[in-house]
Amino acid sequence: MSVLRPFKASDMFKFNNINLDIWTETYGIGFYLSYLSRWPDLCCVQEAPTGRMMGYVLGKAEGSNAEWHGHVTALTVAPEYRRLSLARRMMALLEMVSDEIYKGFFVDLFVRCTNTVAIDMYEGLGYSVYRRVREYYGSLGIGKGGRDEEDAFDMRKPLSRDPNRRSVRPNGREMIVSAHDVS
């Protein structure tokens, strides 16, 4: 049970319960404002009936020609509201807007290769690995999780404008590119 509503600039005053968690980064105000000043319809919040923020998603539309797509920049849910399918619903909205308003060919996102929970979830939502991006999360040396720690999977899901599923491929996990090849 949650309210789905647009992300507003003043939500920055309210997102501490989400952003104090170590997995969520707090950026400068310019970061949020730049998303809101260009793709406000790809940014939304889930809120409890008490008005407490539960999670939010920030997205953008980018690419050219057949690469024109919706991109999930940040998707986060406060620790106390996990396991409630909130992410699923925010993704559904972002996909719908990417499809109907922006007429993108697909939606994509990056996820740490070690984050199996998230990868499973995205696969459940219809995403598949398109390629593996080397050292996407900084090259601070190989950590506990080996290469998986710093590499990212670029995962994609085709939209209605790509009925032949040209934007995805079955062997994505084997396609390796370096970080500066992706935007």
Added chain:
Amino acid sequence: MSTAALDRQIRPIYDALDTGSNKSAIVACNKLLKKHPKNELVKALKALALVRSQKVEESLVLCDEVLEEKPTSDAVLTAMMHVLRGLGRHNDMVTMFEEAYKQQPTNEELGVQTFFANVRANHWKSAQQIATRMHKQFQEDRYLYWSVISSVLQAKDASTPKTIRTILYKLAHRMITSSPTPSYLNADRFHLHLSILSELALFDEARKLLDSDVGRNICATSLSCNEVRRELWKRQGLVREEGERAEKLIREKGDRNWLEFLAVLDATFYCLVISPTTLEDAKKECATKAQETRVLFTRVVEEDGCKDRSGLLALLELEKRARDHGVSEEPTRLVDLMERYFNETGDKVCCFEDLKPYTVLGSDEYCRWIAFLESVPSTFSSTDGLRRLINAYKFLRHSLSSLEITADMESARVALYAKKYMEALPLGSDLPTTELQPADDLVLLAGNTFISLWKLTEDDNNLFKAASLLEFALTKSKQSFLIRLVLIRVYRLLGAPSLALEHYRAMHVKQVQHDTLSHLILSRASTFSLAATGELTLATECLESTQIYLSNSQETGDFVVRAFTGEKYSQIPEFILFEDRLENSLQRDTVKVEHLRMRLTHEPITSDIIDMELIELKFIFDRTHHDNRDFDILPSYQPRISPNLNELTLLLGKPEGHGWLATFLQVYIRAFQQSSDLDDTVEEKLLIGDRPKQTADCDRHLSLRERLCEQNEEHLKTLTSDELAFVHYAGALADWLEPYHDYTRPPPAAVLAEAAKQTELKTGHPLKGIDIPLNGASHGHKKDEEPPAVRDPPELVAKHFEKLKIRFGEVQSKSPVDVLHVATLAQEAYLLFIIESLRFKPASVVKVNKLSGLVSSFKCIRNGAISVLKEISAELIKRADLEGTSEHRKCFVGLEELDPDFVLGVAKKVIDARKKVFEGIGKGLGRIITTYA
């Protein structure tokens, strides 16, 4: 020289500016200016380099020269835009672009820049006029929409009188309907159109737009348009239609947005809300409706299962509302549903928050609910079981009655929570260190209970126990910011501010979070500040936390402009609101005052500091403040009838807020104003940037002096008794000295002449716009009137330090924070006296104004104050030594569950932190006594 050659020589200046080498930029400009003394661009670039190297006065001269030339070239305008922004002169920027646009009225880019200059300065009326003109001339739709939203923003501006607002909305409406293309071509234009119709209550017109196919489509894909639509329908009383629409979405589209469920619920009870003809019929109708809604929600529950909890919660809300309206037929249904909800979602953390609104129950139901919670198994083999138990504990604690909140019972509870916590720890032992432990909430419950016990017993040992248990929990759950939050509050209460700061820093608070969270560490921080000894940790923390306000004033305006360029009209009012909330943040100015209090203990008190702070504080005094502080983040698990965790753990038991800020501003502005030579006319001449808008909601008929002397009982109530005594003392001191200050202060002309002399010495240019009279500007002027008769100091002043001595003796037996509070306020009272008496320090001033009688009573007060401060200082240093003894360490008793060595470690840290602050404040006082002996 050809233009190309000049261009080539100018390029390195840009490079130097881009890389931040302002010095070499200035050198390069000077070289070029020798050959081309009239070149506007070089002058503008030099002005920019000067501003960036903080040489404001020199930059001003060049800046004004360029402005007088009324530049039109793109390069000069751009450079000047940065100069003026750096100087805070937005109004001059507007004039500059307007002049340029006037000279080249066909230059579209100049028109756009002029429009944006007005936007940045919030000049909505001129912005609207420019946009209208541009629309006529360049025939682009977007200029029409710019004009529309400018009118809307003018209507929303706080300074616009209410009577004009409707006229402005009507104007906006007329313009938007005159658009050659319909607004629905773009969701943000549509949004703007709808909000205007909503403001003017033009419901039929709105309906027409919304009922069209395009309108429907937009609302189906745009959350923000749908938000306005919802609002419109509600205001129009279309509650039933909204309910039907929502029902369809829930039923057919599987929509689970809680707003849709609320719409169905509102529609269900609508017949009872709209004053029905006969209550009985309406109740009957409502009961039927409720039954239908129940069927709908039950179907949702069946469809979703445990995938989504909306259905079940909607059933609960339905039952609660039915009860509130007296149409519930099943007395047991509510608790049935609560139990069911608990059974299905009790393993989720949010179960407690979800059900909390429904837990106000009649006595039979209450007993049943409590019995149900008590039957939740207290043994667990899985995290799901553990979460159920935790949720049950939270509910049980939440519903405690006052009879159940006694020291004994709370002790028993805390022991239970701690025991269960230890038992539950193994469940999370395999989790990576980056994960939160499932048992954390048990420790938070224990922490809350220890704090409640501390309130009941006033025994600081309870705080220490809380600290040691929470510290232990943090070794198990390294990323738990909730544990850190409670620790921060506990350490401050224990008088161990450095430990609180450590935890605060470990939370990596950054960017906008400084505004919402810095109160945790900076509220009344001068109580702990060691700035007098030169240790500037807290003072620096104050400055760091204010960086965000600088980014706000530099960046947010740019994004407003970007939203205009991208035509994201739905965002523009939101951005402006955001900017305003940060710019006029209560926390910002509270920190400002705390920092000032620290600064005065550290830097020598001179007229420079006083003048500068005076101007800043006066601006702050004219603001309407927004409270953005986040207190909800503190995990409060206190009984419903008790104060929450925030209220329980406020330093010195008093909240800091609007009243506190206003009172301290009054004290300092009044003292600084008396001590300063700047009166309003002088200030006006010397001010460089734009004067900020006065937004404070005050009686405009009152003079500043009257506003400074106003006593607001509500405000004073928020102070501690010691702060109140300080404020009374400050008022009496100012009242007493006012006539002497007014008599002695040099006339404005003399002050300006002095300022002009200083500027000329510094920059080689005279101060602009100031005519200095040839005579009468000297210091030793003769006065026509006699000096005011010297009066003895009022008792509030004469006896203040004596009273402080007694008070300091009283608080010895209390918490360290009370001791430090009294000590630092005594120090502050003395410094305020120094500020107030600074003017009368030079013997010549005293002689000329015949004030030797006054000065001799100063000596008396000063000697009395110093002897008291000396005693306090010595006492604090003694106490610091005492903290370190092993005797003292024994006072810290930990929990039996914890390893004694671990507890000892925590005790040692607390003792060291206390020792440091006692010693630092004691020594700092000593320094201040020597500096101002």
